[in-house]
Amino acid sequence: xxxxxxxxxxxxxxxxxxxxxxxxxxxxxxxxxxxxxxxxxxxxxxxxxxxxxxxxxxxxxxxxxxxxxxxxxxxxxxxxxxxxxxxxxxxxxxxxxxxxxxxxxxxxxxxxxxxxxxxxxxxxxxxxxxxxxxxxxxxxxxxxxxxxxxxxxxxxxxxxxxxxxxxxxxxxxxxxxxxxxxxxxxxxxxxxxxxxxxxxxxxxxxxxxxxxxxxxxxxxxxxxxxxxxxxxxxxxxxxxxxxxxxxxxxxxxxxxxxxxxxxxxxxxxxxxx
Amino acid sequence: xxxxxxxxxxxxxxxxxxxxxxxxxxxxxxxxxxxxxxxxxxxxxxxxxxxxxxxxxxxxxxxxxxxxxxxxxxxxxxxxxxxxxxxxxxxxxxxxxxxxxxxxxxxxxxxxxx
Numbered sequence: 001x002x003x004x005x006x007x008x009x010x011x012x013x014x015x016x017x018x019x020x021x022x023x024x025x026x027x028x029x030x031x032x033x034x035x036x037x038x039x040x041x042x043x044x045x046x047x048x049x050x051x052x053x054x055x056x057x058x059x060x061x062x063x064x065x066x067x068x069x070x071x072x073x074x075x076x077x078x079x080x081x082x083x084x085x086x087x088x089x090x091x092x093x094x095x096x097x098x099x100x101x102x103x104x105x106x107x108x109x110x111x112x113x114x115x116x117x118x119x120x121x122x123x124x125x126x127x128x129x130x131x132x133x134x135x136x137x138x139x140x141x142x143x144x145x146x147x148x149x150x151x152x153x154x155x156x157x158x159x160x161x162x163x164x165x166x167x168x169x170x171x172x173x174x175x176x177x178x179x180x181x182x183x184x185x186x187x188x189x190x191x192x193x194x195x196x197x198x199x200x201x202x203x204x205x206x207x208x209x210x211x212x213x214x215x216x217x218x219x220x221x222x223x224x225x226x227x228x229x230x231x232x233x234x235x236x237x238x239x240x241x242x243x244x245x246x247x248x249x250x251x252x253x254x255x256x257x258x259x260x261x262x263x264x265x266x267x268x269x270x271x272x273x
Numbered sequence: 274x275x276x277x278x279x280x281x282x283x284x285x286x287x288x289x290x291x292x293x294x295x296x297x298x299x300x301x302x303x304x305x306x307x308x309x310x311x312x313x314x315x316x317x318x319x320x321x322x323x324x325x326x327x328x329x330x331x332x333x334x335x336x337x338x339x340x341x342x343x344x345x346x347x348x349x350x351x352x353x354x355x356x357x358x359x360x361x362x363x364x365x366x367x368x369x370x371x372x373x374x375x376x377x378x379x380x381x382x383x384x385x386x387x
Contacts, residue, residue, distance in 0.1 A: 059291060081293030091288040095306040095383045104302070110293030138383040158292055 008194050009035040014067035016053060027053050029219035040195040042209035046259040050220035051198045055164050059085050081110050084160035088167040090147040092139045099135045101150055105158035125153035145176035163193045181208060189233050202252045207238060214254050217262035223254060277311025313377040324366045
């Protein structure tokens with residue numbers, strides 16, 4: 001079934017260079033892969049390798065130096081409400097209460113809705129994300145997990161087709177992170193989206209994703225793409241399955257190899273200076 | 274003020290953009306709310322400077338009012354009247370500062386404080 005779903009996003013020989021004092025720095029090099037409708041793609045690689053930059057290109061914050069990032073066949077031109085983004089630092093607006101944070105997107109001209117509908121949407125997502133008791137609280141009183149749930153609710157409220165997540169659970173403790181993963185799977189089961197997840201956690205990638213793109217140390221290239229064989233809905237028992245363990249050790253090995261390459265590279269560079 | 278705007282985290286602007294905000298909406302719904310605390314701080318500083326200037330000019334050049342009252346009283350050595358003038362000036366300044374602080378507390382209740 002997944003094989004016939006249409007391609008929504010295509011990275012077509014994408015490269016990106018940043019100009020630095022020491023000359024151009026190549027961050028992403030000749031990256032090509034596709035994301036199909038309804039797919040959950042996890043991008044995994046050593047930290048600082050350029051995977052966030054890939055997401056920023058799809059989000060429309062960064063334009064590639066060469067190659068194209070195609071969204072439904074057209075090059076990405078700036079951010080848009082059909083691509084919801086979840087940041088690691090949450091980015092909830094501190095001056096707005098929980099309710100108004102969720103309503104923020106719905107009050108913009110791009111996706112303006114009648115007040116009654118906004119209220120309903122807010123109530124719905126507050127209930128779904130377990131924030132109903134905090135409707136009128138400011139974010140300063142919320143825990144990290146709650147802030148991330150709020151960010152998720154706010155992104156979902158404008159009904160994006162895509163969800164781009166940049167290490168969304170990286171700042172959370174282990175229990176909260178695992179809760180959030182399950183919540184995400186639950187929410188996705190009710191409202192399917194096409195997802196791109198940037199992560200450095202191998203378990204998280206396997207547990208959540210339907211396809212994993214492993215990238216190399218900087219400059220980021222595609223090292224390998226694996227399809228995750230498990231079907232949705234998934235639950236915690238997945239972690240105990242032998243295939244999970246096999247996949248995990250395979251991916252971990254790849255990530256560690258790239259990590260070591262990156263360390264070596266860093267040492268070499270510092271040796272030069 | 275300028276410093277305050279320059280310090281606004283680009284994260285909030287990015288979030289607003291991904292939700293579909295236009296430049297104008299970002300200015301009205303993100304930049305302005307984030308600038309309010311800085312506006313209030315600037316107001317308090319300005320209030321202090323304005324009062325100091327006002328008192329000085331009142332004492333030097335005023336024909337009427339508290340400054341003139343103090344000036345005239347000092348010419349006749351009426352200490353009680355001088356003190357009334359000084360206390361009045363102090364009280365008014367205190368009241369204005371209090372009002373401003375009340376307003377700040379309400380407007381920036383969302384801020385995390387230490």
